[in-house]
Amino acid sequence: MTLLQVRKIYKMKPAPAPSPAMVFALHKPAGPTSFDVVHQAKRILGKSARKIGHFGTLDPFAEGLILVGTGGATKLADRFHKDFPKTYVATGKLGVQMDTGDNTGDILKSSAINPTSLERWQEIATSMVGEYWQAPPAFSATKHEGKALYEYARRGIVIEKEPVKREIYKLKVLSIENEFVHFEAQVSSGTYIRTLFEDMAKACDNIGHLIKLKRTQIGDLVCPDAHGELKAWNHETLESHWMPFDELLQLGIITLEGRDLELFSNGQCLTRDQFAGLEGEVWVVKADGEMMAMGMIENNVLKSSIMFPGGAPSRLLDKNLKLKLSL
Numbered sequence: 001m002t003l004l005q006v007r008k009i010y011k012m013k014p015a016p017a018p019s020p021a022m023v024f025a026l027h028k029p030a031g032p033t034s035f036d037v038v039h040q041a042k043r044i045l046g047k048s049a050r051k052i053g054h055f056g057t058l059d060p061f062a063e064g065l066i067l068v069g070t071g072g073a074t075k076l077a078d079r080f081h082k083d084f085p086k087t088y089v090a091t092g093k094l095g096v097q098m099d100t101g102d103n104t105g106d107i108l109k110s111s112a113i114n115p116t117s118l119e120r121w122q123e124i125a126t127s128m129v130g131e132y133w134q135a136p137p138a139f140s141a142t143k144h145e146g147k148a149l150y151e152y153a154r155r156g157i158v159i160e161k162e163p164v165k166r167e168i169y170k171l172k173v174l175s176i177e178n179e180f181v182h183f184e185a186q187v188s189s190g191t192y193i194r195t196l197f198e199d200m201a202k203a204c205d206n207i208g209h210l211i212k213l214k215r216t217q218i219g220d221l222v223c224p225d226a227h228g229e230l231k232a233w234n235h236e237t238l239e240s241h242w243m244p245f246d247e248l249l250q251l252g253i254i255t256l257e258g259r260d261l262e263l264f265s266n267g268q269c270l271t272r273d274q275f276a277g278l279e280g281e282v283w284v285v286k287a288d289g290e291m292m293a294m295g296m297i298e299n300n301v302l303k304s305s306i307m308f309p310g311g312a313p314s315r316l317l318d319k320n321l322k323l324k325l326s327l
Contacts, residue, residue: 018310019071064215065223084219101194289317
């Protein structure tokens with residue numbers, strides 16, 4: 001008995017069409033959570049976004065670049081979260097320590113500010129570039145026994161985790177204005193900027209917390225201009241911030257047609273002379289320019305890494321193509 005016959009007997013609804021794979025580079029405003037951004041995007045996209053998620057959390061008090069993916073694009077989340085450095089601009093306030101490390105928490109203690117020159121701040125910042133061991137803050141999404149640390153912290157339980165090796169690529173103190181320190185940091189994923197500032201302040205014999213944080217870049221992707229309050233986002237917001245895969249990651253292109261397209265779509269590896277001399281990751285596309293997968297070529301063999309069963313629009317054939325979401 002075929003699946004179609006079973007569906008007719010039990011009056012089963014056909015399986016929903018897979019979501020198209022798309023990525024949107026958005027500017028999260030300060031206040032909403034990263035989940036709020038995903039929820040709003042899902043509300044806008046409706047049924048075309050049955051599968052959706054973000055590529056790395058931003059704290060609620062922070063603003064800046066957040067990537068949201070749909071369909072098969074969600075499988076790229078770990079790639080962007082782990083492999084691409086994040087760049088931030090931030091402002092810290094000296095003299096007050098908060099339990100959250102930012103301005104959303106409760107005051108732990110206050111102290112007089114130890115005056116420190118801009119030059120000394122920069123010396124400390126320069127000394128921190130490179131390998132950096134950081135223990136995640138109590139109020140963070142880091143997991144402990146399956147739950148986020150902030151869930152424990154909100155109940156008054158502080159879980160101390162072992163420091164984790166991170167990387168600081170760049171750290172520059174931009175200016176100091178009274179108790180405020182403005183700085184820019186480029187760091188590996190998983191680095192908490194509020195904890196980084198606390199460590200910087202401690203090296204200057206001070207305490208402090210973050211009051212502003214903006215993620216300006218993920219890899220080479222630059223944060224777009226702000227596009228209003230989250231609740232005001234609409235189809236046009238997403239359409240104008242769509243990032244085609246061929247612009248998101250610069251990879252080689254393999255075009256498949258006919259029997260090769262059919263075989264590859266069914267999960268088979270392909271060995272072809274045309275792959276000679278090609279190694280590593282590639283985008284696999286149809287003749288009409290629609291992307292169907294991220295593939296890997298090794299020893300003239302093409303195999304799929306991530307399939308996009310719902311397809312993925314691109315600008316390979318039309319550099320001026322604009323995404324049009326169905327209403």
